[in-house]
Amino acid sequence: MDMQLWRPQLMRGQWFSHLPVSFQDSLLAAARLRRLTSGQALFKRGDPPCGLYAVLEGAVRVGAVSEQGKEALLSLIEPPHWFGEICLFDGQPRTHDAFAAGPCTLLHIAQNTLLALLETQPGYWRHLALLMSQKLRMTFINLEQLSLLPAPARLAHRLLMIAEGYGQTTPPRSVLQLPQEQLASMLSLSRQTTNQILKDLQGQGIIGLSYGEIEILDAARLRAVATI
Numbered sequence: 001m002d003m004q005l006w007r008p009q010l011m012r013g014q015w016f017s018h019l020p021v022s023f024q025d026s027l028l029a030a031a032r033l034r035r036l037t038s039g040q041a042l043f044k045r046g047d048p049p050c051g052l053y054a055v056l057e058g059a060v061r062v063g064a065v066s067e068q069g070k071e072a073l074l075s076l077i078e079p080p081h082w083f084g085e086i087c088l089f090d091g092q093p094r095t096h097d098a099f100a101a102g103p104c105t106l107l108h109i110a111q112n113t114l115l116a117l118l119e120t121q122p123g124y125w126r127h128l129a130l131l132m133s134q135k136l137r138m139t140f141i142n143l144e145q146l147s148l149l150p151a152p153a154r155l156a157h158r159l160l161m162i163a164e165g166y167g168q169t170t171p172p173r174s175v176l177q178l179p180q181e182q183l184a185s186m187l188s189l190s191r192q193t194t195n196q197i198l199k200d201l202q203g204q205g206i207i208g209l210s211y212g213e214i215e216i217l218d219a220a221r222l223r224a225v226a227t228i
Contacts, residue, residue, distance in 0.1 A: 003028040006056055006107060013080040014168045015131050016054070023124050026117055027052075027109060034108040036100035047094045049087035051111040052128075055079045058104030059177070062096050063185070073185035076101060076178070081168060085128050088114065101182075138166055146188065149228075152197050154187055156226035159207070163216055176214045183214075201225070 007028065010016045016024065034053070036042060042060060043050055053060075055077050062083070063073040074096060077083050087094065088111070118124055138161075145154050163172045184194035198214070201207045206222050208215035216222055 003031045003033075003107065009056055010054060010080045010107075013082070013165070015082060015127075015134070016080065019127055023121070023127060026121070026124075030109045030113045030117060031107045032110075034106040036104040036106070038100055038102045038104075040100045040104075042098040042100065042106070043094045044097045045094055049091060049094070049111045050108075051084060052082060052088065052109045052114055053084045054082045054107040056105045056107055059101040060104060060106070061099050061101045061182075064096050071185060072188075073182055076162070076182060076186070078165070078177075081165065082131060085132050087111070088118075088128060089132070134166075134168070151187070151189055151193055152200070153226050153228045155183070155189070155194065155197050156201070156222050158183070158187060159214065159216065160219070160222060160226055163219070172219070174216045174219075176216070177212060178214050179212050 007024070010024075016027075019027075031054075033056075034042075036058075042053070045064060056079055058079075060077040060083070061073055062075045062077060063071055065071050083098075086092075118128075145157060149157070159176065160172075161167075162176055162178065163174065165172075180194055180198060181191055183198075184191045187194065198207065198209060201222070202209050204221070206216075206218045206225070208217055
């Protein structure tokens with residue numbers, strides 16, 4: 001398959017759309033499609049580096065599972081986001097588990113292939129560093145909110161972040177494919193607390209709820225809740 005067919009989808013993302021065209025073309029030329037079934041593992045904590053990925057269809061859950069079987073969901077990666085770049089820099093094993101949240105189609109660029117490209121074009125390293133630094137910024141923001149913000153504000157802010165693709169997707173979405181239990185796990189809240197906050201927001205006409213979906217009806221008021 002000609003990977004150029006996926007260019008319009010990838011151009012919706014801030015990172016890829018701001019790359020030099022030569023780097024875009026090189027990534028697409030080196031990429032292969034990877035399809036996962038629901039629940040299938042892409043990689044697990046401790047696995048060797050396997051390269052860079054972009055989500056084209058579906059979503060990928062990134063998190064960890066404790067010895068007691070409790071899952072911590074760190075992120076739900078949706079189109080057209082790229083991920084997996086940390087291992088390019090340090091060559092260390094994967095730090096978390098990545099599973100398909102439903103049927104999923106990915107663009108995959110193997111580790112050795114990408115390193116060979118970077119060897120010939122070292123200037124491209126900067127663009128990968130920008131990809132990683134964007135995620136580091138979001139990590140610090142989330143840690144700060146975990147310490148300082150009340151649960152309703154944290155939840156509202158996370159919904160806005162997801163809708164805006166964590167600052168990487170335009171325009172923002174109004175309908176989020178996000179089960180409540182996954183949202184609760186991302187925020188380190190109980191399912192009961194998450195459900196109550198969502199019900200309160202629904203009662204105020206700020207969001208709408210349906211099975212596996214959250215619709216943002218009034219983004220301005222949701223943003224006001226997020227800044228309390």
